[in-house]
Amino acid sequence: SKLLHHTSSSSGLSLDFGTHSKPNCGWNAGLLVENQLVTSADVKKVTCRKQLELLAQLYSSCITENLVPNIFLELFFVLQLLTSKRTFSSDDQEKDTDFDEGYRDAVERQHFRSVHNCVYFAVHVLDYQFEVISHLEKGTLKLLAENERIASFH
8 A cells, every 4th residue: 555655665664464463453353342242344344335435535625625624633533434443232233234225315325334334435535645644753654554454445
């Protein structure tokens, strides 16, 4: 990814997404916490891809054209989407099936209903905002470059 390349070249670091000290650790791991399951983000479970891509492009254009009151709040929002976790009880797991997208119009769809869609949108916005993000300090760039969700959704 561009972020990985930028971080590696600017700080002399060699980052490898493929090696992890602990198996199944990080944001993509499904965790069981006090009878609640934390949903793993999975690029294969993203719905409404075209709409999310268009929304990411439109949102990024608003940021680029200074049509937002505070760019840092927008980046904070995108990072919240990137790191979001959806928890639900084990009993609710079967009730959480994807709703039928074919019978809902665009106004009724909840594009950010799933953690998968949130991460997909966030990664696309970060990609569009690479020019801005590249000016962040090296520690932040390193954390973004090492983020498993960015690696798996890019």
